[in-house]
Amino acid sequence: MKHVCLLLLLLTACDTRATAANGGNTVRPDQLSRELESCGTTAHCVEGLRCWERVCQRPERSALGDYQAARGARLLASADVDGAIAAYAEGLAAYESAKLTTPPDVDCAYGHALARARGSKDKAELAARVLHRCLLAVPVVGPLRSQALAALAELGQVGLDPNQLARPQLADLYLTRAPAKPPVDKLQLTVTSDPPPRGRSFALIPERLAQDDAKAALVPCWEQHFAAKQAKELTVKLPLEVKYRPSEYDDEPGTYSINWGPAGGADAEACVRGAVETLVAPLKLRDSLTTTLTVTIK
Numbered sequence: 001m002k003h004v005c006l007l008l009l010l011l012t013a014c015d016t017r018a019t020a021a022n023g024g025n026t027v028r029p030d031q032l033s034r035e036l037e038s039c040g041t042t043a044h045c046v047e048g049l050r051c052w053e054r055v056c057q058r059p060e061r062s063a064l065g066d067y068q069a070a071r072g073a074r075l076l077a078s079a080d081v082d083g084a085i086a087a088y089a090e091g092l093a094a095y096e097s098a099k100l101t102t103p104p105d106v107d108c109a110y111g112h113a114l115a116r117a118r119g120s121k122d123k124a125e126l127a128a129r130v131l132h133r134c135l136l137a138v139p140v141v142g143p144l145r146s147q148a149l150a151a152l153a154e155l156g157q158v159g160l161d162p163n164q165l166a167r168p169q170l171a172d173l174y175l176t177r178a179p180a181k182p183p184v185d186k187l188q189l190t191v192t193s194d195p196p197p198r199g200r201s202f203a204l205i206p207e208r209l210a211q212d213d214a215k216a217a218l219v220p221c222w223e224q225h226f227a228a229k230q231a232k233e234l235t236v237k238l239p240l241e242v243k244y245r246p247s248e249y250d251d252e253p254g255t256y257s258i259n260w261g262p263a264g265g266a267d268a269e270a271c272v273r274g275a276v277e278t279l280v281a282p283l284k285l286r287d288s289l290t291t292t293l294t295v296t297i298k
Contacts, residue, residue: 193293
């Protein structure tokens with residue numbers, strides 16, 4: 001008889017799925033743990049979740065969806081943001097195809113990758129939506145929430161209205177504020193050429209454009225670009241050709257003419273072309289060359 005009692009006690013102790021009906025701790029329905037919240041047993045989790053590693057987790061996951069999420073994390077770690085976003089999107093599609101709800105950890109990671117591409121307004125808007133969805137799904141304390149809030153804080157630079165995050169449901173739009181404009185005295189101007197010209201006199205061009213008055217002439221172009229597109233970086237490519245023209249007279253030297261190809265159609269790009277042309281015109285270039293100047297202000 002003692003052996004039977006001992007066996008019954010051991011069987012009861014091994015039942016990690018105990019419920020209120022079979023001997024587990026009684027928990028009020030409104031106190032049951034949601035997904036990713038702590039638990040001591042499955043009886044502490046809301047219906048449909050299991051208690052694993054003291055956390056309430058769903059028993060059904062998509063192996064393909066989780067694989068794509070793992071691939072996305074790897075690509076993001078290697079700075080391949082576009083590849084990571086594509087991988088996470090495939091992961092979400094795999095969950096949808098399996099008729100399973102995307103787990104919060106995968107959704108949150110997707111939003112974090114999108115936030116890294118906040119230079120694109122469409123991706124930044126989608127990032128805000130996905131990260132808000134993440135906030136609504138995860139516990140109020142934990143690493144997923146902290147990481148989501150950190151990524152959302154980065155979106156403040158591109159016009160995120162934080163009041164939308166206080167809503168208990170998703171908003172229609174999140175980037176409804178004007179992006180934060182960086183101080184113009186912090187702007188940096190760089191000039192590169194492709195292909196690099198061989199003539200020595202070409203060095204006069206980047207030297208001239210590196211001077212303070214050149215930057216002052218180009219800042220209004222950047223401000224025009226920022227006002228139109230809310231983009232913090234302005235890049236303009238300027239085709240440049242310097243040709244030697246022999247003199248018609250034996251006693252006079254030939255001349256070098258500077259010819260600029262057309263800039264892009266945007267007003268800010270035309271502004272850059274006009275400013276650079278004015279700055280370069282007085283320079284005494286003494287080499288024939290064909291190249292493309294790339295002027296970047298950010």
